[in-house]
Amino acid sequence: xxxTHTCGELRLxxxxxxxxxxxxxxxxxxxxxxxxxxxxxxxxxxxxxVDAEAAPEAHKVAEKARVxxxxxxxxxxxxxxxGLQNPNLPTGEIEVAAQEVTILNPAKTPPFYINxxxxxxxxxxxxxxxxxxxxxxxxxNIILRHHVVTAxxxxxxxxxxxxxxxxxxxxxxxxxxxxxxxxxxxxxxKFYALPQSPQQLKQLLMVAGFxxxxxxxxxxxxxxxxxDRQPEFTQLDLEMSFVEQDDILALIEELYLYLVEKVVxxxxxxxxxxxxxxxxxxxxRYGTDKPDLRFGMELxxxxxxxAHSAFRVFAQTAAEGGHVKAITVPGAAGYSRKELDALTQHxxxxxxxxLLWMAFRxxxxxxxxxxxxxxxxxxAIRERTAAxxxxxxxxxxxxxxxxxxxxxxxxxxxxxxxxLRDPNELAFAWVVEFPLxxxxxxxxxxxxxxxxxxxxxxxxxxxxxxxxxxMRALAHDSVLNGWEVGGGSIxxxxxxxxxxxxxxxxxxxxxxxxxxxxxxxxFQYGAxxxxxxxxxxxxxxxxxxxxxSIREVIAFPKTSSAQDLMLGAPSPVAExxxxxxxxxxxxxxx
RNA sequence: GGGCCCGUGGUGUAGUUGGCUAACAUACCGGCCUGUCAAGCCGGAGAUCGCGGGUUCAAGUCCCGUCGGGCCCGCCA
Numbered sequence: 048x049x050x051t052h053t054c055g056e057l058r059l060x061x062x063x064x065x066x067x068x069x070x071x072x073x074x075x076x077x078x079x080x081x082x083x084x085x086x087x088x089x090x091x092x093x094x095x096x097v098d099a100e101a102a103p104e105a106h107k108v109a110e111k112a113r114v115x116x117x118x119x120x121x122x123x124x125x126x127x128x129x130g131l132q133n134p135n136l137p138t139g140e141i142e143v144a145a146q147e148v149t150i151l152n153p154a155k156t157p158p159f160y161i162n163x164x165x166x167x168x169x170x171x172x173x174x175x176x177x178x179x180x181x182x183x184x185x186x187x188n189i190i191l192r193h194h195v196v197t198a199x200x201x202x203x204x205x206x207x208x209x210x211x212x213x214x215x216x217x218x219x220x221x222x223x224x225x226x227x228x229x230x231x232x233x234x235x236x237k238f239y240a241l242p243q244s245p246q247q248l249k250q251l252l253m254v255a256g257f258x259x260x261x262x263x264x265x266x267x268x269x270x271x272x273x274x275d276r277q278p279e280f281t282q283l284d285l286e287m288s289f290v291e292q293d294d295i296l297a298l299i300e301e302l303y304l305y306l307v308e309k310v311v312x313x314x315x316x317x318x319x320x321x322x323x324x325x326x327x328x329x330x331x332r333y334g335t336d337k338p339d340l341r342f343g344m345e346l347x348x349x350x351x352x353x354a355h356s357a358f359r360v361f362a363q364t365a366a367e368g369g370h371v372k373a374i375t376v377p378g379a380a381g382y383s384r385k386e387l388d389a390l391t392q393h394x395x396x397x398x399x400x401x402l403l404w405m406a407f408r409x410x411x412x413x414x415x416x417x418x419x420x421x422x423x424x425x426x427a428i429r430e431r432t433a434a435x436x437x438x439x440x441x442x443x444x445x446x447x448x449x450x451x452x453x454x455x456x457x458x459x460x461x462x463x464x465x466x467l468r469d470p471n472e473l474a475f476a477w478v479v480e481f482p483l484x485x486x487x488x489x490x491x492x493x494x495x496x497x498x499x500x501x502x503x504x505x506x507x508x509x510x511x512x513x514x515x516x517x518m519r520a521l522a523h524d525s526v527l528n529g530w531e532v533g534g535g536s537i538x539x540x541x542x543x544x545x546x547x548x549x550x551x552x553x554x555x556x557x558x559x560x561x562x563x564x565x566x567x568x569x570f571q572y573g574a575x576x577x578x579x580x581x582x583x584x585x586x587x588x589x590x591x592x593x594x595x596s597i598r599e600v601i602a603f604p605k606t607s608s609a610q611d612l613m614l615g616a617p618s619p620v621a622e623x624x625x626x627x628x629x630x631x632x633x634x635x636x637x
Numbered sequence: 638g639g640g641c642c643c644g645u646g647g648u649g650u651a652g653u654u655g656g657c658u659a660a661c662a663u664a665c666c667g668g669c670c671u672g673u674c675a676a677g678c679c680g681g682a683g684a685u686c687g688c689g690g691g692u693u694c695a696a697g698u699c700c701c702g703u704c705g706g707g708c709c710c711g712c713c714a
Contacts, residue, residue, distance in 0.1 A: 074676095079669070081671040163663095168649090171648085220714085221714095225713085273709080
């Protein structure tokens with residue numbers, strides 16, 4: 048080894064020890080005959096003193112050193128003189144008196160600050176990701192991610208789970224996200240697909256009798272990106288045989304408690320056991336199936352109060368089967384007209400036509416709708432919304448889905464403004480009883496809300512012919528602070544039921560055989576009842592790391608246009624490469 | 638596919654009712670300096686204002702297009 052100790056580990060107890068260190072120049076302070084070098088390695092920073100009198104050769108080398116040079120330093124640990132300790136550094140009570148300084152490798156001036164946590168344009172960070180990753184924030188995040196994965200393995204291994212790898216080159220399926228496909232050289236005109244998740248494979252591992260499986264699995268989906276979505280991402284994928292939904296939820300709940308204790312012990316969990324909401328409840332109370340439960344400000348239904356109001360927007364919405372719902376924002380009655388108008392911008396993107404407000408001030412109610420509402424109606428609204436003096440009630444009247452989405456997002460915005468979304472609070476929750484199917488307008492058929500292998504609540508099979516939209520799924524989503532961090536279900540394990548499901552989804556028997564024949568056949572050889580879940584590792588780590596984007600917890604992420612700015616991917620390939628793959632690129636339109 | 642925001646020395650920003658010889662901080666280079674820790678002091682170099690076109694006597698600033706980044710809608714079983 049080129050070093051005997053790490054920079055970060057040295058303490059008073061090492062005083063008098065001869066050490067050899069190796070690392071990067073974090074900062075250099077040149078006082079002429081005395082040079083201070085803050086030497087950094089993964090474990091921390093230590094001050095090295097190079098004295099021209101005591102070590103003239105070393106001093107000559109240190110004069111040439113610059114930020115991010117890679118140095119090896121031989122010297123002795125000594126206590127810092129009284130009054131010269133640095134309380135901001137864990138190693139601040141000691142320093143290393145250099146006897147020999149070696150430049151292992153010089154460095155160009157970096158394109159941005161590595162020794163300071165200051166904002167840098169993200170494109171530049173991504174082009175020089177290897178330098179960005181050298182910065183403290185990214186080191187912390189990537190190491191945190193490692194700790195999460197380690198703890199997951201510890202926890203599951205101790206409970207009899209077996210980690211099994213599944214292939215990356217699999218078969219394209221029609222349902223779900225757009226596949227990334229890989230051409231086959233050996234089979235002209237045929238393609239593999241990269242897995243959107245190991246879903247079918249892990250179910251087949253249950254048929255194989257492994258009973259408890261997990262995998263830290265890479266998943267790939269060719270869809271547009273978001274702050275919380277990358278084309279490749281990582282899931283903790285998990286499946287168990289002979290379990291009911293409660294068993295899965297209980298296990299994962301325990302896993303979360305273990306992770307928080309091991310990895311982010313400074314964070315508080317808001318409620319244990321985790322609250323469970325049905326999908327219906329979540330939509331009704333929070334306007335979303337991934338509610339942020341760190342604060343209340345729930346959606347309140349006013350439809351019945353204003354159904355026969357003289358205020359036409361209300362009456363008409365109610366008559367057409369729409370909803371009139373509100374949130375109460377404490378202490379916001381003083382918002383100016385301009386501020387109130389600006390709030391509209393937070394609901395327009397979700398299809399709302401407008402936002403109505405009622406400010407309960409000392410001098411009385413202020414609202415654009417006040418003159419159309421009776422004092423009885425205003426009183427009823429105030430009671431229902433529990434608005435006190437100084438509170439602002441924000442109302443949206445529209446189709447139920449628009450009201451839910453718009454008001455749900457407005458709730459998050461107002462919660463943010465009021466400082467109710469504390470990153471050190473973890474509000475885990477379960478959302479259960481999702482609808483099994485939803486109607487796809489464009490294709491004119493039912494499609495699976497979760498995926499086509501999800502089992503319905505058994506008694507709901509009777510609705511299959513009459514009212515499929517009302518069938519409930521044995522599905523569960525794991526929600527944390529307003530993010531969907533996981534989802535799973537009890538699966539169908541009988542061939543006849545799986546076939547019935549494909550039928551419901553408008554998949555012909557031939558298609559089902561061609562696409563899913565392996566699964567249908569496997570289910571005929573004694574498939575155990577089974578179920579599982581997959582957790583979005585990137586999202587979970589981002590929440591643990593207080594980051595708003597999963598790019599901050601992925602070593603080499605892609606931009607929102609799905610490019611790797613460091614590697615320059617995607618890129619063209621040689622004509623010969625295409626020929627081998629039996630591919631031709633259609634002329635690029637522009 | 639659509640909407641919004643951003644792009645100015647290496648980096649982060651200011652300059653956007655058109656008048657600029659483009660400003661500030663920091664980094665960088667040189668000099669001085671034996672106790673600093675965001676070291677300090679003195680000096681210096683460094684920007685065709687993302688790119689292309691247009692309007693104008695005059696464009697960093699206005700218009701059109703384009704490229705790159707970000708956020709969102711659609712999309713994401």
